[in-house]
Amino acid sequence: MARYPARERLAHWFSQDGHPRRPALTPERADAAEQWISASHPRPERLAAEWQRPPRNTALVPAGCGWDAVALPCTLAAAASAELSFEQRADLEGTPLLCDLDSQLVYIPVAPRSADRWGDPAVTVLSHDDWLVMPHPRHPPTGHRAMWISLPDGSGRLADVRVLRLAVAQARARQRAPRPLVRAGYGVHCPGPVPPQRAAGCAEPGLR
Structure with a gap:
């Protein structure tokens, strides 16, 4: 039987008014996140060089190899997260979540090709030939409003598209009611x- 963290230990990705929150950062989690991002890049040395360019501390990482990314409007992502059960939220702990505050989009890495047939006009899928801006896990960027909501924990786990699709569908139905x-x-x-x-x-x- 799966063991889940206590409810008070579960991360809250969004505030009550729907704004994304920055995650708590520990050295171990930052190391794991940096290793996961480096493994996702075909040229880790280029990634490191981009991260070191002040003042932005961001790098472009290609989608379509180790993961695709589902892009949702922040309001829809916050509403969908409220539809998740305790167990589903626990299963998402440690999966990477990114937000671009300028475009108001949340990016959720998922298994490659798993979201190809999503078919929702509010959802965009990034795959081959797409790049995602990823901030350095330790240093929030200056001059760019990309931020982590949940840092990867190094396990390689990605969000389950089936769970995401159901939560998004329930959130959209509730919004239309x-x-x-x-x-x-x-x-x-x-x-x-x-x-x-x-x-x-x-x-x-x-x-x-």
Whole structure:
């Protein structure tokens, strides 16, 4: 039987408002992450040289060999992570997760070719001929807003595409579901953010 960490030890990749969080860093985890990234690059010496170029401390690493990468909007990735069970979150511990704060995309490395038939317009898959910006595990980059959400632990584990697809599908279904009307005082309002135009299906204020 698999042994899972205590709930309080599980990493929280996103804050309650959906913003990605930086992981806790230990020397052992940083060493493991650096070794995993170096093994993913066909020319480790080039990787090391790019990482040493100040002030960015980032390098381009090719996808399509040891892994592909699934790119999700940050909001969708945060919503999908909320759909994961405790056991699924525990199984994802130690798998690499990256975020580009400029593009607001989360990149999740998965097994090569495993996400080829995803078929969701909100999801982009990076594979052969694609490159991913990876910050140095020890030194957050300056001038580039790429960041690690979860550092690889050196085990080589990657996220399970089947689990990701189910979580994303559940999150998108929840986002599309109509929100219930809430009566308050003398009016009817729609909970949550409402665009400037009156939301479809909401009664005009003042109706009872």
